[in-house]
Amino acid sequence: MDAMGDDVVNDWINQLPDEILVDIINRLSVVEAARTSVLSTRWKYLWTFITSLDFHSPRGMWKVLNKLDENEQSIKWTWGAVYRRYDREILVKRAKYICWVNKVLELHRGSSIDELKVSYELYDSHERIITSWIRAAISKGVQKLELNLRAAWGNRQYTFPKELSSISSLKSLSLSGVNVTSEIIESLVYNCPLLERLCVANSRPWLCLKVVISSIRLKHLVIEGCFSNEEFEISTPSLLSFKYHGTGHIKLNVQNVPQLVDLYISGYNLSNMIRPFINYLTQLETLELHFYLCEDNTRSPLCELPKLRYLTLSVSAPGAGNLFVLTHMIRACPFLLKFTLKFQLVGPRTERAIKQFPKCAHEHLKVVEFIGFVGHSIDLELAFYLLKNSISLEKMIIDLTSPFSRGNYWDFEDCEEKKEEKKAARMRARKLKEKAPKGVKLVIY
Amino acid sequence: MAIMYALKSSDNEIFEVEQKVIEQSETIKKMIEDGAATGEIPLQVSSKTLAKVLEWCKQRQHKTVENENDDNKGKRKKERDEDDDIKEWENKFSDELKADKDVLFDLLLASNYLDLPALLSFLCQLVADMVAGKMPEEIRRMFNIENDFTPEEEKAITAEHGWAFQP
Numbered sequence: 201m202d203a204m205g206d207d208v209v210n211d212w213i214n215q216l217p218d219e220i221l222v223d224i225i226n227r228l229s230v231v232e233a234a235r236t237s238v239l240s241t242r243w244k245y246l247w248t249f250i251t252s253l254d255f256h257s258p259r260g261m262w263k264v265l266n267k268l269d270e271n272e273q274s275i276k277w278t279w280g281a282v283y284r285r286y287d288r289e290i291l292v293k294r295a296k297y298i299c300w301v302n303k304v305l306e307l308h309r310g311s312s313i314d315e316l317k318v319s320y321e322l323y324d325s326h327e328r329i330i331t332s333w334i335r336a337a338i339s340k341g342v343q344k345l346e347l348n349l350r351a352a353w354g355n356r357q358y359t360f361p362k363e364l365s366s367i368s369s370l371k372s373l374s375l376s377g378v379n380v381t382s383e384i385i386e387s388l389v390y391n392c393p394l395l396e397r398l399c400v401a402n403s404r405p406w407l408c409l410k411v412v413i414s415s416i417r418l419k420h421l422v423i424e425g426c427f428s429n430e431e432f433e434i435s436t437p438s439l440l441s442f443k444y445h446g447t448g449h450i451k452l453n454v455q456n457v458p459q460l461v462d463l464y465i466s467g468y469n470l471s472n473m474i475r476p477f478i479n480y481l482t483q484l485e486t487l488e489l490h491f492y493l494c495e496d497n498t499r500s501p502l503c504e505l506p507k508l509r510y511l512t513l514s515v516s517a518p519g520a521g522n523l524f525v526l527t528h529m530i531r532a533c534p535f536l537l538k539f540t541l542k543f544q545l546v547g548p549r550t551e552r553a554i555k556q557f558p559k560c561a562h563e564h565l566k567v568v569e570f571i572g573f574v575g576h577s578i579d580l581e582l583a584f585y586l587l588k589n590s591i592s593l594e595k596m597i598i599d600l601t602s603p604f605s606r607g608n609y610w611d612f613e614d615c616e617e618k619k620e621e622k623k624a625a626r627m628r629a630r631k632l633k634e635k636a637p638k639g640v641k642l643v644i645y
Numbered sequence: 646m647a648i649m650y651a652l653k654s655s656d657n658e659i660f661e662v663e664q665k666v667i668e669q670s671e672t673i674k675k676m677i678e679d680g681a682a683t684g685e686i687p688l689q690v691s692s693k694t695l696a697k698v699l700e701w702c703k704q705r706q707h708k709t710v711e712n713e714n715d716d717n718k719g720k721r722k723k724e725r726d727e728d729d730d731i732k733e734w735e736n737k738f739s740d741e742l743k744a745d746k747d748v749l750f751d752l753l754l755a756s757n758y759l760d761l762p763a764l765l766s767f768l769c770q771l772v773a774d775m776v777a778g779k780m781p782e783e784i785r786r787m788f789n790i791e792n793d794f795t796p797e798e799e800k801a802i803t804a805e806h807g808w809a810f811q812p
Binding site: 217 | 747754766769772777778784791802810
């Protein structure tokens with residue numbers, strides 16, 4: 201296959217038309233795409249026609265901080281010392297990042313940019329530059345725009361420019377770590393005629409009391425981590441999915457969402473958070489609830505959810521807790537196909553005898569998934585229960601990776617302690633094999 | 646009774662195919678709609694490649710039907726547990742193509758000519774996965790790309806996009 205000995209050289213890839221080559225290059229990271237410029241004269245400018253520009257920084261700022269922590273044991277470990285070093289590193293890296301984005305946008309020759317993603321610690325003082333990037337993308341018909349800016353402590357967030365709130369080509373907008381006022385959000389929703397997906401996360405100074413989201417096009421809405429008692433009034437007949445992730449310190453006023461089928465809700469007080477959706481629960485097909493296991497959150501069982509097919513419960517609980525209460529929720533969904541438990545153990549590991557839960561047939565449940573399985577009594581007994589009572593069960597998936605650390609800054613999955621824990625959990629997961637009825641496939645990741 | 650069509654490859658081999666399977670190709674669908682598809686449909690595709698195209702279309706047929714149903718209900722996230730079989734099939738299909746690049750690139754051209762967007766996208770992703778993480782010299786070797794830059798030109802490009810060439 202190699203060049204060696206191949207006298208008749210098949211110049212396969214050169215037979216392909218430019219648009220296919222660009223399609224291939226478009227699937228690479230921007231860095232790898234640019235690297236193809238050196239392959240041959242034909243490839244020199246092909247990469248400048250890519251339509252997806254994802255300026256994802258491979259090494260996030262938190263990793264820089266972690267690295268300092270490891271390498272410089274000699275530094276007296278005070279926050280001040282770390283931050284000073286961190287500041288210096290960050291300045292150099294940030295300058296490089298900005299140059300990089302500028303350069304690629306300047307070299308870009310294609311007539312369209314479908315997707316622009318900026319992911320870096322940038323803030324208010326970079327306003328001019330960030331806005332110029334957005335303008336460049338708008339001028340080439342951007343459909344998907346994502347700003348993930350994460351301003352560090354004490355820095356003011358970049359404010360999304362009001363004059364750019366009417367983008368005719370925009371279908372999906374995600375703003376994280378960006379300051380948006382209610383006026384801007386309302387204007388974006390109203391003035392972007394194709395906008396189907398909107399995500400607003402970690403916006404700090406809202407300085408507003410009420411945001412009205414009223415649209416006949418918006419299909420997906422995500423609100424994350426905003427917490428200063430904002431009030432959201434949602435009246436969106438086209439809405440299919442809604443996600444709120446945060447502490448629950450917001451007020452939701454929901455009406456006219458007849459198409460809503462996919463809901464994600466979190467908060468300290470679960471029933472408070474569900475209440476605004478009470479009229480729409482029976483139409484849901486997918487539901488994810490994220491909460492801390494305590495009596496308040498599980499006292500009132502859900503009403504019957506006849507259309508629900510996929511239920512995910514994201515639960516943090518102490519080892520001494522009892523997940524049996526969750527079976528009420530499963531029972532409330534008579535036609536459930538898949539149940540997923542995302543589990544996070546809090547506090548010390550408490551071992552106790554395994555409890556037997558009362559029998560109850562879950563007739564349609566085909567797939568059960570445990571993410572963050574630890575294999576202590578608390579989750580093992582629920583797994584046993586589901587194996588016994590799900591009479592149509594085909595598959596049980598046991599995933600040992602913690603659900604909440606995956607892919608974020610606090611991803612310590614590779615550290616030795618975690619590896620040992622996982623090994624032990626894997627051993628315990630094998631116990632399920634003995635209890636699994638014939639015909640149930642058990643997969644351990 | 647399913648309606649059958651006869652496809653003729655560039656090396657004169659005949660393939661009998663159900664209409665439902667072959668209609669995934671926009672090019673052929675259009676020929677059928679225009680009434681141009683009577684008797685054998687001659688295609689500028691070798692029999693070896695056409696066999697692969699049909700293998701894909703037959704596998705894909707079921708998938709499309711399922712996906713369409715899902716679309717009507719809204720959206721459905723890809724469930725890793727439910728797609729196991731399809732993934733396994735796709736992996737095997739990919740491995741065969743990776744081992745025989747003649748067929749891979751013939752198939753790319755064919756999917757473009759027959760207007761099979763799903764296959765085209767699948768193959769582009771396959772080639773992209775092969776390229777990802779490799780340095781230029783390796784990519785050239787893998788696909789027999791002749792480096793027609795002078796050493797000076799090459800140096801200049803590498804210098805200009807310095808950020809792209811750091812490991």
